[in-house]
Amino acid sequence: MVLCQNVFKEFKAGTSFVAVNNVSLHVKTGEFVSIIGKSGSGKSTLLNLIGLIDKPTSGNIFIDGIDSSNMVESQLARIRCEKLGYIFQSFYLDHNYSVYKNVEIPLLIANMPSNKRRERVETCLEQVGMLNKLHSKTSTLSGGEKQRVCIARALANNPSLLLADEPCGNLDSENTQVIMEIFQVLNQKGVTIIMVTHDIEDAKKANRIITMKDGKIISDEN
Ligand SMILES: Nc1ncnc2c1ncn2[C@@H]1O[C@H](COP(=O)(O)OP(=O)(O)OP(=O)(O)O)[C@@H](O)[C@H]1O
Ligand SMILES: [Mg+2]
Numbered sequence: 769m770v771l772c773q774n775v776f777k778e779f780k781a782g783t784s785f786v787a788v789n790n791v792s793l794h795v796k797t798g799e800f801v802s803i804i805g806k807s808g809s810g811k812s813t814l815l816n817l818i819g820l821i822d823k824p825t826s827g828n829i830f831i832d833g834i835d836s837s838n839m840v841e842s843q844l845a846r847i848r849c850e851k852l853g854y855i856f857q858s859f860y861l862d863h864n865y866s867v868y869k870n871v872e873i874p875l876l877i878a879n880m881p882s883n884k885r886r887e888r889v890e891t892c893l894e895q896v897g898m899l900n901k902l903h904s905k906t907s908t909l910s911g912g913e914k915q916r917v918c919i920a921r922a923l924a925n926n927p928s929l930l931l932a933d934e935p936c937g938n939l940d941s942e943n944t945q946v947i948m949e950i951f952q953v954l955n956q957k958g959v960t961i962i963m964v965t966h967d968i969e970d971a972k973k974a975n976r977i978i979t980m981k982d983g984k985i986i987s988d989e990n
Contacts, residue, residue, distance in 0.1 A: 769927055769960045770795040770818055776828030777813050777983075787813040788824070789983035795962060797928070800955040802971035803964045805980035811964040812933050815978070818962065819852055819931045820844045829837040832928065849878050853922030855915075855932040865899060867917050870906055874924040892920040896950055912943030919950060930954065932963040936970060948973050 770793065777788035795801055797907050803811050816822040817829060820836055829836045831847055839847075844864060861870050868912045871889045880888065893899045896916040901909065906917060915935060932951070936944040948970055955961050963974060979987040 769797045769799070769832060770880065770962070771830040772814075772818065773830075775814075775817060775824045775829060777810075777817060777822070778825040787983050788817065791827075791983070791985055793978070793985065793988075795960060797960055798955070798958055799976060800951070800961045801842060801976045802974040803871040803962065803978045803980060804855045804966070804968065804971050805986075807966075809908040809980040811980055813983075815931055815933050815964055819854055820848055821854075840882050849874065849925060853925070853927030853930045855918050855922050855930070855935045861906045861914060861917060861921075862869050863905065865906065866902070867893065867904050867906055867909070870917055871921045871924055874921060878925050888924060889920075892923045893917075895923065896920045897946070911938050912940070912946065914940060915943070915947060916950075916968075919947065921934070923954070928958075928960060929942075930959050930961045932961065934964055934966065936965070936967065944970065 772791050773795040775788055775791045776786060779785045781786055791814060803814065805811055813822070816878065817824050832851060834847065836844060841974070868889055871892055874883055874886055886948045890899060890902070893902060896919050898913060898916050898920060901913065906914060909917065915938070936947050939947065951961055951963065952973060961974070965971050975990060977989050978985055
């Protein structure tokens, strides 16, 4: 599903900094992988590279066998839309819109016909237990509810790969448990998941734990 070959990411803001340093990684279809490591170790940077949100300085990233290296932005956008789902700690929900509209946005981008969109939005919200808040503005939701709407939005286009950057970072233990259970159910349904987390107990819910330090993978355990 994901293959990284000798991936480097160097940031050149004044002084140069190598945030991802020669990472090679193979994540197979159906795996649930956690990435842990200290703050600044390069976890989010690596996830953004895998998610085709950012480009490596060197090295190759294949998604589903497709080499992303020489793709132009429109090709990358298409893969993001068709294959990937993203969940970020900082939500990135549009608070001017309802729950419904936020989850509908990826379907609009994918040009899904309007008669199918409603059913798809409802299915996704039902999966995360948020169907009852369909018409609420996202600004009125609790932190855990917002995060569940983010998951519903990430699921909208039926992604084969779900990328989550500290999906439970802001949440209490009860909401964390709800979200980890949703992830486990999705994984059982065949969705490949890569999740960055600070919490070792959450990391253990995955079948594989990768530890990063100073931009490198220092351990990779099943
Ligand atoms: N756009 C950027 N420009 C310059 N440096 C950056 C940029 N993005 C990240 N970095 C640096 O790269 C390093 C890795 O950052 P990254 O966000 O990947 O860490 P992280 O492991 O996700 O940390 P955290 O657990 O705190 O989220 C950090 O030292 C950070 O300052
Ligand atoms: Mg991070």
